Amino acid sequence: MIDIALVIAFTLVGLAVAFTLYRLLRGPSAPDRILALDTLYVNTIALLVLLGIHLGSNIYFEAALLIALMGFVGTVALCKFLLRGDIIE
Amino acid sequence: MLESLLAFLIVAGGVFTFIGSLGLARLRDFYTRLHGPTKATTLGVGCILIASAAYFSRLQGEVSLHEVLVTLFLFITAPVSAHLLAKAALHLELSSLAPRPGQQEQPRD
Numbered sequence: 001m002i003d004i005a006l007v008i009a010f011t012l013v014g015l016a017v018a019f020t021l022y023r024l025l026r027g028p029s030a031p032d033r034i035l036a037l038d039t040l041y042v043n044t045i046a047l048l049v050l051l052g053i054h055l056g057s058n059i060y061f062e063a064a065l066l067i068a069l070m071g072f073v074g075t076v077a078l079c080k081f082l083l084r085g086d087i088i089e
Numbered sequence: 090m091l092e093s094l095l096a097f098l099i100v101a102g103g104v105f106t107f108i109g110s111l112g113l114a115r116l117r118d119f120y121t122r123l124h125g126p127t128k129a130t131t132l133g134v135g136c137i138l139i140a141s142a143a144y145f146s147r148l149q150g151e152v153s154l155h156e157v158l159v160t161l162f163l164f165i166t167a168p169v170s171a172h173l174l175a176k177a178a179l180h181l182e183l184s185s186l187a188p189r190p191g192q193q194e195q196p197r198d
Contacts, residue, residue, distance in 0.1 A: 002144075005096035009103030009137070016110035016130075023113050023122075031178040032119055038170055039113055039126035045159065046106050046134045049141045050099070058145060061155035068159055072166040079173035083180050 006054050013050065017043045034078045041071030091147060098140035105133030118186045119178050127171040135160050 020043060024036035045064045052060035077087050109132075112125025142156035 001092050001096045002099070005099040009099045012103035012107040016107045019110040019114035029119060029178075029181065029183055031174050031181065031183065032122065034177070035119075035123060035126060035174055036113065038174070039110060039130055042126065042130050042134055042163065042167075043106060043110065045163070046102065046137050049134075049137050049156070049159075053099070053141050053144050056148065058149075058153075058155075061159065064159050065155070065162070068162050068166070072162075072170060075170040076173060079170070079177045082177040083173075 002053070006050060009050055010047075010054075013043055013046050017047070030082055031079075034075060034082070037078075038071065038075045041067055041074075091143070095140050095144055098136050098143075102133045102136030102140065105129050105136060107133075109133060119183045120175070120185050120187075123171060123175060123178075127167050131163060131167045134163060138163075 017040065020036050020039045024033055024040065027033045027036055045067055048060045048064045048067070052058070052064075080087050106129070109125040109129030112129065113122050116122045116125065138156040138160045142153055142160075145153040145156075
């Protein structure tokens with residue numbers, strides 16, 4: 001039962017990543033692209049955790065945690081750059 | 090019982106993530122596009138992480154708390170990044186379907 005659910009969830013999250021990539025490539029403005037990158041890392045965390053359940057392996061959480069930390073820092077840095085024209089003042 | 094609950098949580102997480110990214114791709118201006126990923130996608134990833142925590146707790150026979158850490162961090166940082174993105178969009182004066190708040194309050198230089 002979990003296997004079928006995993007297949008459905010993999011498909012849906014993969015489609016979500018495709019939509020996010022579409023917005024990342026097309027996005028008319030810079031904040032759109034930053035938002036797409038933000039969504040992309042959240043979707044990647046979902047994919048990694050699903051892969052961890054699928055393989056029954058525990059080692060993917062550290063990677064998910066690192067992606068969460070670094071993705072947040074990247075989003076904040078890009079937004080600060082748009083707001084101020086500089087990251088570290 | 091637990092297995093069907095886990096399957097439901099996994100599918101619900103996938104559906105919420107999909108809906109959030111669909112909103113990001115389909116909605117018409119930046120301020121509406123901001124809603125999809127920051128709410129629906131965060132909820133979807135939260136569902137998947139809770140399912141993972143329950144799965145590994147059952148598998149190993151002890152409480153697994155890594156996922157709770159990731160969930161907590163995502164739920165704290167998602168509003169902060171959404172706020173910063175909205176501030177950046179207001180600063181750049183992106184076009185909006187509705188009149189922007191603060192548009193007539195302060196003249197921009």
